[in-house]
Structures are given as structure tokens and as C-alpha cells.
Amino acid sequence: MAELKLPFIGHGGDYNPDQWLDRPDILEEDIRLMKLAGCNLMSVGIFAWAALEPREGEYDFDWLERVLDRLHENGISVFLATPSGARPAWMSQKYPEVLRVREDGQRNFHGGRHNHCYTSPVYRRFVSGINRALAERFGHHPAVVGWHISNELGGECHCELCQQAFREALKARYGTLEALNKAWWTGFWSKTYTDWSQLRSPSRVGESCIHGLTLAWRRFVTERTIDFLRVEVAPLRKLTPDLPVTTNMMEMFEGLDYEQLAKELDFTSMDSYPRWGGPDEEWTALCAAFNYDWMRSLKQKPFALMESTPSQVNWHDVCKLKKPGMHVLASLQAVAHGADTVQYFQWRKSRGAAEKFHGAVVDHAGHEHTRTFRDVQAVGELLRRIDGARGAMPQARVALVYDTQNRWALSDCQGPLRDLKYLDTVLEHYRALKRLGLAVDIVDQTRALSGYQLVAAPMLYMLRPGAAERLTRFVAEGGTLVCSCFTGRVDEDDLCFLGGFPGPLRALLGLWVEETDALYPDERNGIRMADGRRYACSTMCDLIHPETAETLGSYTDDFYAGESCVTVNSFEAGKAYYIATRPEADFLDDFYARLVHNAGIARPVAQLPRGVQAAVRGDMLFVMNFNGEEVRMELPEGTDILTGLTAGGRTGLPPLGYRVLRLGEKR
Numbered sequence: 098m099a100e101l102k103l104p105f106i107g108h109g110g111d112y113n114p115d116q117w118l119d120r121p122d123i124l125e126e127d128i129r130l131m132k133l134a135g136c137n138l139m140s141v142g143i144f145a146w147a148a149l150e151p152r153e154g155e156y157d158f159d160w161l162e163r164v165l166d167r168l169h170e171n172g173i174s175v176f177l178a179t180p181s182g183a184r185p186a187w188m189s190q191k192y193p194e195v196l197r198v199r200e201d202g203q204r205n206f207h208g209g210r211h212n213h214c215y216t217s218p219v220y221r222r223f224v225s226g227i228n229r230a231l232a233e234r235f236g237h238h239p240a241v242v243g244w245h246i247s248n249e250l251g252g253e254c255h256c257e258l259c260q261q262a263f264r265e266a267l268k269a270r271y272g273t274l275e276a277l278n279k280a281w282w283t284g285f286w287s288k289t290y291t292d293w294s295q296l297r298s299p300s301r302v303g304e305s306c307i308h309g310l311t312l313a314w315r316r317f318v319t320e321r322t323i324d325f326l327r328v329e330v331a332p333l334r335k336l337t338p339d340l341p342v343t344t345n346m347m348e349m350f351e352g353l354d355y356e357q358l359a360k361e362l363d364f365t366s367m368d369s370y371p372r373w374g375g376p377d378e379e380w381t382a383l384c385a386a387f388n389y390d391w392m393r394s395l396k397q398k399p400f401a402l403m404e405s406t407p408s409q410v411n412w413h414d415v416c417k418l419k420k421p422g423m424h425v426l427a428s429l430q431a432v433a434h435g436a437d438t439v440q441y442f443q444w445r446k447s448r449g450a451a452e453k454f455h456g457a458v459v460d461h462a463g464h465e466h467t468r469t470f471r472d473v474q475a476v477g478e479l480l481r482r483i484d485g486a487r488g489a490m491p492q493a494r495v496a497l498v499y500d501t502q503n504r505w506a507l508s509d510c511q512g513p514l515r516d517l518k519y520l521d522t523v524l525e526h527y528r529a530l531k532r533l534g535l536a537v538d539i540v541d542q543t544r545a546l547s548g549y550q551l552v553a554a555p556m557l558y559m560l561r562p563g564a565a566e567r568l569t570r571f572v573a574e575g576g577t578l579v580c581s582c583f584t585g586r587v588d589e590d591d592l593c594f595l596g597g598f599p600g601p602l603r604a605l606l607g608l609w610v611e612e613t614d615a616l617y618p619d620e621r622n623g624i625r626m627a628d629g630r631r632y633a634c635s636t637m638c639d640l641i642h643p644e645t646a647e648t649l650g651s652y653t654d655d656f657y658a659g660e661s662c663v664t665v666n667s668f669e670a671g672k673a674y675y676i677a678t679r680p681e682a683d684f685l686d687d688f689y690a691r692l693v694h695n696a697g698i699a700r701p702v703a704q705l706p707r708g709v710q711a712a713v714r715g716d717m718l719f720v721m722n723f724n725g726e727e728v729r730m731e732l733p734e735g736t737d738i739l740t741g742l743t744a745g746g747r748t749g750l751p752p753l754g755y756r757v758l759r760l761g762e763k764r
């Protein structure tokens with residue numbers, strides 16, 4: 098695998114000179130402004146296909162060469178994009194098969210972006226053609242440091258070519274129709290398939306009730322996307338084996354299994370658009386951190402923050418401006434959690450079309466005398482000072498299992514609640530761990546767990562082959578595991594485990610679950626702990642029978658008041674906890690604080706005020722205040738990277754303020 102080698106923390110953004118080819122003055126001004134803003138890395142050519150191949154087979158690359166030359170002369174590096182995220186009109190017109198077909202069987206018209214069939218041999222031919230040509234011409238250009246593949250891969254196609262490929266994938270997976278029918282429980286409602294040709298993708302106007310089918314389709318969509326990605330990447334790997342490859346991923350995206358996709362990439366990259374300025378800034382900051390931790394954990398490597406906005410987006414319901422200080426803080430947060438670049442969508446605002454009011458480093462005013470530009474300059478300066486963090490990885494002793502395929506299964510699940518709140522549940526457990534200042538890896542259930550001391554795996558409804566064994570070994574070897582309600586219900590085809598939930602985790606957790614009650618949105622039950630502390634809980638309540646597990650807390654209400662709700666099972670050298678419901682935040686805060694203390698996991702900062710995040714990379718401690726008010730807190734001693742002076746002890750952090758301390762020793 099090729100490595101991303103940047104001699105600096107990357108700073109820059111999506112750059113679309115193709116929109117300004119008739120304005121050489123603007124292109125020249127861009128260079129001056131990039132240097133002024135402290136930018137050193139641009140992503141060039143995303144969505145530029147119409148300019149790169151204006152007519153079939155006629156490549157016009159000269160403009161791109163001039164752009165790359167000028168950037169290089171000025172010390173600015175480039176992620177060169179493949180243009181496949183949108184295609185020229187001539188292509189759709191002449192070869193309609195390149196366009197996507199919806200689940201109702203209708204083919205889309207030309208339009209939008211990402212509107213292509215990833216099976217179409219014609220589209221594959223065009224993509225590998227232009228990618229090869231780009232690699233031949235620019236693969237060894239001194240400005241180019243990596244490939245930016247397409248853009249935000251996602252979506253699905255239901256055309257006949259894709260249906261055929263789906264059937265082939267099903268044959269490969271199940272071998273016989275008999276095995277498939279069994280795995281999908283198709284006897285229910287007379288859905289038995291008697292010929293492979295009867296199989297089709299799930300559809301709102303067709304079959305949507307076979308959960309095994311839906312899961313198989315979602316897996317297929319990821320496999321197809323990867324298959325297409327391989328076509329994209331093949332000429333690049335061949336001609337430029339030393340250039341690393343990435344594609345930009347999305348926040349909490351569930352359309353693809355990123356765990357699989359990441360295996361195809363040399364480094365991960367992501368687009369981050371937190372809703373800053375909303376009603377709960379701690380939660381917003383938490384979601385952002387979760388995504389960064391996820392991106393870093395996918396490859397256990399630093400990632401690129403490929404896009405963020407320097408001011409506002411144009412697609413949230415309410416597009417808030419970033420308050421003074423927020424841009425620097427938000428950029429710092431990404432680096433603190435493992436980003437080796439801070440990049441923007443976009444360098445310069447387009448004059449027209451869909452994104453003309455999306456934030457950019459250079460506004461329509463066209464000069465540097467704007468608040469946003471000064472904010473970007475400030476980030477450029479800060480990144481130079483924290484360059485020592487580049488390449489470093491936090492040493493996480495804690496992993497949180499967030500599993501995209503489990504999310505798919507839960508979103509199909511009918512009962513006991515319409516919305517089972519998987520994502521909220523995962524984030525609530527994450528919040529408790531972040532409030533303790535811990536480095537947290539976000540892993541799925543296929544990952545090895547041996548390096549961790551504490552693993553939280555809330556609501557692991559679907560257990561795929563090997564997962565229960567890995568969790569069991571982790572605990573047997575001395576680990577601490579936390580599971581929560583609605584765990585261990587189905588296998589990877591969505592067939593329920595027989596013989597008592599949580600199925601293959603029953604011995605490890607030392608209990609079985611007989612029933613699960615659902616609560617109305619405003620309804621609460623309560624948890625009373627053995628020491629008398631009481632907490633509220635919501636959403637659902639498993640009614641459990643401890644077998645070898647010990648009861649730590651019980652329900653306070655309803656006909657199951659007094660029954661076990663929180664348990665621990667000592668299992669060989671470790672402990673497995675079960676929280677049978679969805680507890681309020683205070684419960685999780687207290688619960689994890691105790692577990693972390695018992696496991697002897699070091700915390701970089703003893704007490705974090707609410708809304709303050711801490712993260713360590715290499716020998717740098719980042720402390721970030723997302724509150725609108727000043728906070729005071731105790732910090733360890735270190736050298737403040739801004740002042741060069743010894744700092745620490747009792748410290749005040751202004752609203753949206755931060756400290757970066759170089760600690761004496763690496764943690």
C-alpha cells in the first residue's frame with residue numbers, strides 16, 4: 098500500500114479552476130490568496146469531467162497542466178481527483194445505460210451527480226479510460242501527492258445489469274436456492290423462490306419484507322461499489338504505485354459498509370459538516386469527534402479531513418455562520434482526533450448553480466478582507482505550530498463497537514419500536530467515554546479486540562460469524578465488556594437465535610432475556626443501583642433472568658419493578674456487563690467512570706467540564722472548550738505550544754478556546 102507522505106499538515110480545499118478558465122486573472126489571484134491563507138494542498142478536478150473530456154475520446158488536459166504547474170511552482174501540493182462523480186451530458190445522451198435505475202425500475206434522466214450505474218461496462222470503460230489518461234499525464238507531476246477517487250461514493254442502481262450481478266453474488270454466497278430460502282425464511286408469506294431469475298433487489302413497489310434479502314442487497318451495494326472502485330483504481334495503481342489512494346467518506350453514513358470500503362484505500366478521508374451553533378453544542382462536538390475517531394480507526398492511521406466548511410454550508414435546514422473562534426476550534430478538533438489535513442469545501446465560491454452560497458475561503462467579493470479568510474489564515478498558522486502531531490496515533494485502550502451492518506439490520510427490524518435508537522445509543526455510550534477524556538477507537542464487530550482493556554458494544558442485535566467468539570475471548574483474557582438491551586437477537590441473515598437471547602452471548606453475559614418491553618417516547622422507567630442511586634431509563638426494557646450474572650441494579654417501575662436491569666458476569670479473567678435498557682446520561686457517566694477506574698485506564702485530564710473535549714496525539718494534549726462560556730479546569734503541566742511557556746495547573750479556557758500542551762512524555 099502506498100503511504101500518504103506530507104511534509105506538513107495539509108491545509109487547503111476543493112479547487113475548481115475548470116469553472117474559471119475564461120478568467121486567467123482569477124486563477125492567478127487564487128495562487129496569491131492560497132499562499133496568503135497558508136494553504137499548501139488543493140484537491141483538483143473533482144467533477145471536472147466535462148472540461149477534461151469535452152467530446153467523446155477528446156481529452157483536453159492542457160488547462161489542468163497549467164494549473165498543476167502553477168500550484169507546484171508556488172509550493173502547493175495536489176490531491177488529483179478522478180472525475181467519475183458526475184459525467185458529461187454527451188455520455189448520458191449517447192449511452193443511456195450509464196445512468197442509474199431506481200427501485201421502481203425507471204431509469205433516471207441525465208442530471209444531478211453520482212447518477213451512474215456502477216455495473217455498466219460502458220461507464221466502466223469511460224472511467225478507466227480517463228483515469229488511465231490522467232495517470233499517464235499527471236501521475237508523476239511533482240505537485241501530485243495522492244488520488245482523490247470520485248466523490249462521496251454512495252447510492253444504488255437497480256438496472257438489469259445490476260440485477261444480474263446481484264443474482265450472481267447470491268449464487269456465490271448461498272450456493273443453492275434451498276439454502277437461500279432457508280436463510281431468508283421465505284416460507285413466511287409464501288415467498289419461496291423457485292428460480293434464480295425470480296430474485297430482484299428490494300423495492301418499495303416490490304419485495305421489502307424479507308430482511309435477509311434487504312441485508313444481502315445492502316451488502317451487494319457495498320460489494321458493487323468496491324468492484325467499481327477497483328476499476329477506477331486499477332490504472333492508477335499500475336501507473337503510479339507510489340501515489341496513495343483515498344475517497345472522501347461521509348458522516349455516520351450507512352449506505353455503504355465503510356469497514357469494507359476502507360480496505361481498498363491507502364488512507365481514509367472524510368467530509369465533516371457539524372451543525373455548530375445548534376441547541377446542544379456538546380452533542381454537536383461529540384458527533385464530530387465520533388466521526389473522526391471512526392475514520393482514524395478504520396485503518397488505524399491518520400486520516401485526511403477532506404472537506405469542511407470555512408464558514409457555513411448551504412444545505413442544513415438552518416445554515417448558521419461559524420461564530421468567531423469556532424473555525425479554528427473545529428479544525429483543531431479534527432487534528433486532535435487524528436486528521437493530518439484540514440481541507441475545505443471549497444476554495445472559491447462558484448458564481449452560479451447549486452452551491453453558490455456554500456461557504457468558501459474566497460467569497461464572491463474576491464479578496465482577503467473577510468472574517469472567513471482571516472479564520473482560514475489563523476488555521477494555517479496554528480497547523481504549522483502543531484505539526485509535531487502529524488502522523489501520531491492516540492493509544493486507545495477503549496473501543497466502542499459501532500457496526501454498520503448491525504445498523505442495517507436494526508433499521509429493518511419491525512418491533513418492538515419503530516425507531517430502536519441504535520445511533521443515539523452508540524453516541525450516548527461514546528459521550529460517557531469522551532466525558533472521561535479517553536481516546537476511543539470506533540470498531541465494528543469484525544475487528545480484533547486484543548489491544549483494548551474496555552470494549553463497549555451497545556445494542557449488538559446482529560451477531561455475525563466470529564463476533565461472539567471474539568467478544569468471549571476478549572473477556573476471558575481479562576477485558577471488560579459492556580453490552581446493552583436488544584443484543585444477540587439475530588444472525589447475519591437476520592434469523593433469530595433459538596434457545597434464549599442473547600444467543601451466543603448467553604454464557605458470557607450469564608443471563609437470558611425472556612421479553613422486551615417498549616416505552617412511549619415520554620415514558621420512563623427507573624434503575625435503582627445496589628448502593629441506592631437511582632436513574633431514569635427509556636425506550637425499551639429487556640426482562641432478564643440472571644443465570645451466573647450478579648445483579649447490580651433493578652427496575653423501579655411497572656410490573657417488572659425489582660427485577661434485574663444491570664448485571665455483571667465474571668467470566669474467566671474478565672467481566673461482562675449488561676445494561677438491559679437505555680439509561681439516562683448520568684447513569685452512563687457514573688457507570689463508565691467506575692469501570693475505567695477499576696480497569697486502571699489512565700485519563701489525560703482528571704476532570705473535564707461539560708462541553709470540553711480532550712485528546713492526545715504523540716506528546717501533545719489538546720483541550721477544547723465548545724461552550725459559549727469560559728470554563729476553569731485543572732490541566733497537567735506542559736509547554737503551551739502558542740506561548741512556548743510552561744503551563745498547566747488551574748487554567749481558564751475562554752468560550753470556544755483551547756490549549757495545546759506539549760507534555761513531558763508521550764502518552
Ligand code: GLA
Pocket residue numbers: 248249368370404410411442452455
Ligand atoms: C459534499 C460534497 C461536496 C459539496 C459539499 C457541500 O461533501 O462532497 O462536493 O457538495 O458536500 O457541503
Ligand code: ZN
Pocket residue numbers: 197198214215216217254255256257258259
Ligand atoms: Zn445498474
